[in-house]
Amino acid sequence: MKTRKTRKIKIGRLEIGGDSPIAVQSMAATQTRNIPATRRQVEILEKAHADVIRIAIDDERDLEALKEIRKHTKSVLSVDLQENYRLAEKVAAHVDKIRYNPGHLYHLDKDKTIREKVEFIVNAAKDNDCAIRIGVNGGSVDPDYQARYPDDSVEAMVRSAADHCQILDELGFVNYCVSLKDSDVEKVIDANKRFSKERPDVPLHLGVTEAGMPPEGIIKTRIAFEQLISAGIGDTIRVSLTLPNEEKGEEITVGRQIIDDIREGRFRSVPENFNDRLNIISCPSCSRVENDKFVELAQDVRELTRYAEKYKLTIAVMGCRVNGPGETDDADLGLWCGPTKVNLKQGPEPLGAYSYDEILPKLKTEVDRIIKERFGKQQETAV
Numbered sequence: 577m578k579t580r581k582t583r584k585i586k587i588g589r590l591e592i593g594g595d596s597p598i599a600v601q602s603m604a605a606t607q608t609r610n611i612p613a614t615r616r617q618v619e620i621l622e623k624a625h626a627d628v629i630r631i632a633i634d635d636e637r638d639l640e641a642l643k644e645i646r647k648h649t650k651s652v653l654s655v656d657l658q659e660n661y662r663l664a665e666k667v668a669a670h671v672d673k674i675r676y677n678p679g680h681l682y683h684l685d686k687d688k689t690i691r692e693k694v695e696f697i698v699n700a701a702k703d704n705d706c707a708i709r710i711g712v713n714g715g716s717v718d719p720d721y722q723a724r725y726p727d728d729s730v731e732a733m734v735r736s737a738a739d740h741c742q743i744l745d746e747l748g749f750v751n752y753c754v755s756l757k758d759s760d761v762e763k764v765i766d767a768n769k770r771f772s773k774e775r776p777d778v779p780l781h782l783g784v785t786e787a788g789m790p791p792e793g794i795i796k797t798r799i800a801f802e803q804l805i806s807a808g809i810g811d812t813i814r815v816s817l818t819l820p821n822e823e824k825g826e827e828i829t830v831g832r833q834i835i836d837d838i839r840e841g842r843f844r845s846v847p848e849n850f851n852d853r854l855n856i857i858s859c860p861s862c863s864r865v866e867n868d869k870f871v872e873l874a875q876d877v878r879e880l881t882r883y884a885e886k887y888k889l890t891i892a893v894m895g896c897r898v899n900g901p902g903e904t905d906d907a908d909l910g911l912w913c914g915p916t917k918v919n920l921k922q923g924p925e926p927l928g929a930y931s932y933d934e935i936l937p938k939l940k941t942e943v944d945r946i947i948k949e950r951f952g953k954q955q956e957t958a959v
């Protein structure tokens with residue numbers, strides 16, 4: 577492993593960056609307002625020895641729940657502001673780190689400049705001794721940057737992150753890290769390498785977003801982490817897996833295992849055709865998940881489509897209406913969950929909304945149709 581050159585930052589009592597150990601973190605998959613369920617998530621992640629536990633906050637109800645959850649844990653807590661950056665001021669006193677997404681800031685309070693919105697978050701962090709993560713996500717990049725780099729989505733991510741770093745630098749705030757996540761492993765590697773070359777001083781939080789279920793989700797994550805961590809890139813990691821809530825600790829166990837393997841030089845070979853077959857992307861679930869059946873649905877989709885494993889198709893399964901529609905646009909078939917219906921799409925085109933009982937046969941029909949159209953092998957579609 578090459579030596580990391582980033583500066584150290586403090587997240588509560590935890591230090592990341594430089595020669596600090598790579599911190600392993602995860603996020604509660606439950607609705608934050610469901611206090612018993614979210615406290616149970618925190619307990620599970622604590623038992624797995626998570627260095628940081630992230631909780632999503634969307635509104636005042638989540639904020640009240642966060643205050644209650646904070647009373648019962650001494651863990652280092654991070655908050656994900658989702659799309660409500662205005663809550664920064666109220667949550668900062670209860671957490672050690674605030675994550676904001678530059679892409680989401682674009683859509684809010686259009687009468688304010690991006691810099692003004694960032695300054696609001698920075699002031700909240702400064703007043704409460706919090707760290708900040710500038711969390712860029714390939715599925716929700718600031719539209720200005722997408723327009724500027726229409727043929728290079730990685731550059732759009734890197735430029736957005738670098739510009740936000742500059743704003744924080746100009747505001748005199750140095751206690752921050754950056755993440756550049758995507759569901760495409762190659763883009764994660766490319767984005768983090770480009771960013772790290774430009775800003776070797778800024779600590780990086782690594783992750784492959786919507787990596788999916790084990791074992792494929794672990795393999796995808798491992799590919800990215802092996803390339804980056806062995807090159808001295810990465811100060812904290814999150815393995816995003818679609819798992820039943822009671823098994824969420826596996827994200828931490830797997831993360832530590834990957835780091836140990838890289839440190840010991842145990843690199844796993846990846847089958848040559850790993851990227852040329854069925855790819856199921858699924859989100860790790862969070863406070864926004866709209867129906868508890870989401871994880872089961874993702875697992876059922878994988879079982880249902882096993883017969884199609886040799887075809888190069890991408891199926892995305894997402895837990896909510898906020899990120900679901902956008903994050904399924906690039907998939908051959910996308911499913912995103914509403915409270916009672918699952919929305920089915922082909923690329924950006926909607927195919928309809930179906931109940932949780934109806935969706936799997938409908939999905940099978942669409943998979944068969946696409947295989948027939950693209951690969952002409954309808955005879956192999958029988959389950």
Ligand code: SF4
Nearest residue numbers: 859861862865895896
């Ligand atoms: S798609 Fe929705 S439910 Fe899934 S992790 Fe993203 S925000 Fe959470």
